[in-house]
Amino acid sequence: MSTKKKKFYITTPIYYVNDQPHIGHSYTTIAADVLARYRRIQKDKVFFSVGVDEHGAKIEEAAEKKGKTPKQLCDENSKIFEKIWQDLNISYDNFIRTTDPYHKKIVQKVLKILYNQGIIYKGIYEGLYCVGCEQYKTKSDLVNGKCPEHQTKPMVVKEENYIFKLSQFENILREKIEKDEFEIRPKERKKEVLQFLKNGLQDISISRQRVKWGVVLPFDKAHTAYVWVDAFLNYLTVIGWDGNAKKFPKFWPPDLQLMSKDILRVHATIWPALLLALNIPLPKKLFVHGYFTIDTQKMSKTIGNVIWPNEMIEKFGVDGTRYLLLSACPFGRDGDISREKLLEKYNADLAKGLGNLTARVITLTAKNPPARSRYSVSGGKVNKEIKKIQKNYKQAMDEFKLNSALEEIWKLIGFCDRYIEKEKPWEQKDNQLSVINDLLIALSNIAEMLEPFLPETSEKILKQIKSKSKGKPLFPRI
Numbered sequence: 001m002s003t004k005k006k007k008f009y010i011t012t013p014i015y016y017v018n019d020q021p022h023i024g025h026s027y028t029t030i031a032a033d034v035l036a037r038y039r040r041i042q043k044d045k046v047f048f049s050v051g052v053d054e055h056g057a058k059i060e061e062a063a064e065k066k067g068k069t070p071k072q073l074c075d076e077n078s079k080i081f082e083k084i085w086q087d088l089n090i091s092y093d094n095f096i097r098t099t100d101p102y103h104k105k106i107v108q109k110v111l112k113i114l115y116n117q118g119i120i121y122k123g124i125y126e127g128l129y130c131v132g133c134e135q136y137k138t139k140s141d142l143v144n145g146k147c148p149e150h151q152t153k154p155m156v157v158k159e160e161n162y163i164f165k166l167s168q169f170e171n172i173l174r175e176k177i178e179k180d181e182f183e184i185r186p187k188e189r190k191k192e193v194l195q196f197l198k199n200g201l202q203d204i205s206i207s208r209q210r211v212k213w214g215v216v217l218p219f220d221k222a223h224t225a226y227v228w229v230d231a232f233l234n235y236l237t238v239i240g241w242d243g244n245a246k247k248f249p250k251f252w253p254p255d256l257q258l259m260s261k262d263i264l265r266v267h268a269t270i271w272p273a274l275l276l277a278l279n280i281p282l283p284k285k286l287f288v289h290g291y292f293t294i295d296t297q298k299m300s301k302t303i304g305n306v307i308w309p310n311e312m313i314e315k316f317g318v319d320g321t322r323y324l325l326l327s328a329c330p331f332g333r334d335g336d337i338s339r340e341k342l343l344e345k346y347n348a349d350l351a352k353g354l355g356n357l358t359a360r361v362i363t364l365t366a367k368n369p370p371a372r373s374r375y376s377v378s379g380g381k382v383n384k385e386i387k388k389i390q391k392n393y394k395q396a397m398d399e400f401k402l403n404s405a406l407e408e409i410w411k412l413i414g415f416c417d418r419y420i421e422k423e424k425p426w427e428q429k430d431n432q433l434s435v436i437n438d439l440l441i442a443l444s445n446i447a448e449m450l451e452p453f454l455p456e457t458s459e460k461i462l463k464q465i466k467s468k469s470k471g472k473p474l475f476p477r478i
């Protein structure tokens with residue numbers, strides 16, 4: 001049997017730095033962190049990348065509005081993103097910025113290769129362009145003539161540009177997506193992409209003359225590269241690729257790329273087409289999650305209903321925030337949250353559920369320390385329950401059903417609560433110590449399963465079990 005470690009390369013999208021990180025960004029990044037931690041626990045070799053996308057018209061505009069240079073704005077905002085990921089205990093291996101000179105150099109190298117191959121050519125491009133999306137729109141994408149995402153009319157753009165022969169990759173992409181060689185999940189997202197491909201892929205413009213804030217085309221200094229081409233290559237440069245199409249870093253290809261649904265289409269077309277053009281193996285899997293609405297409304301600064309990660313951390317703590325976001329809805333679907341619902345869930349699941357159980361079990365243990373230093377399960381029933389839940393948990397994790405994995409842990413918490421009520425281990429009975437033993441084993445299993453989700457809490461619980469002394473409440477009631 002091979003003892004070679006499995007590699008696991010997981011990415012989040014790189015976020016635009018024209019804005020502050022909101023809970024949508026946080027949701028993707030926490031989910032990626034949970035999966036990265038989970039695979040590290042399995043002893044896989046993990047590389048987990050995050051970063052920021054710093055070029056393009058939106059950033060140029062945002063900087064101008066604030067009276068700053070684009071570079072100043074990027075420096076400031078990329079620090080905000082990095083800080084919030086550190087605050088949320090995100091265990092990334094590398095944080096990439098697209099203004100990084102190394103990244104820019106490789107982007108130029110790639111553009112030159114594609115130009116020399118004739119896959120990029122000069123032409124007139126005309127289309128409807130939404131600056132908010134940084135994407136061209138077809139008429140069928142619009143609702144009442146407006147971008148449904150931004151409620152703005154797209155610009156009619158006609159300019160001499162460099163064009164990427166995207167259409168040439170239509171058939172091979174369709175085939176690879178259909179066969180799951182390039183897997184898109186959940187399945188309804190795969191269907192959506194295949195449906196989009198049915199209408200045919202158009203060549204796309206990959207350069208801009210009006211946008212100065214970008215990577216300059218090496219063969220025409222009057223143009224900068226289209227932000228997506230620049231951005232996608234981060235997945236290669238972040239692991240140290242040097243632009244040699246015959247040799248890739250050992251982590252290539254990505255095993256899992258997470259994203260929200262608004263950027264699926266570009267990730268399922270332009271991104272793999274670039275790789276195919278360069279003769280580089282495609283990512284194994286894209287996984288697409290949904291949006292959060294707040295009280296059934298779209299989260300928007302205009303409405304003023306945005307929930308910021310800082311606000312959540314302040315109120316619920318880091319692990320509280322991680323739990324509340326990941327348990328809010330099935331991973332892959334849309335979810336609705338509200339400040340009231342978050343508070344309710346915090347008190348019910350964390351202060352009461354997990355916090356209460358830990359305090360009860362540790363108090364019982366401190367008063368009635370089991371004689372053995374290593375605990376073994378006495379009751380077959382408890383053991384059976386733990387085994388069953390571990391199995392369901394693992395299956396859920398392997399299928400990225402993160403909220404289901406959490407639900408399994410909370411089933412074990414509920415089981416323990418009922419077990420305590422039934423056995424009343426505070427009474428001096430024959431089985432008192434064995435019941436406490438069972439509870440300690442169940443609690444340490446809970447802590448182990450929680451580790452990828454709530455790393456600090458998991459450690460605190462294991463410490464209390466070891467020292468048999470109660471710590472501060474894990475989640476004080478609010």
Ligand SMILES: [Zn+2]
Nearest residue numbers: 130133147150
């Ligand atoms: Zn838009």
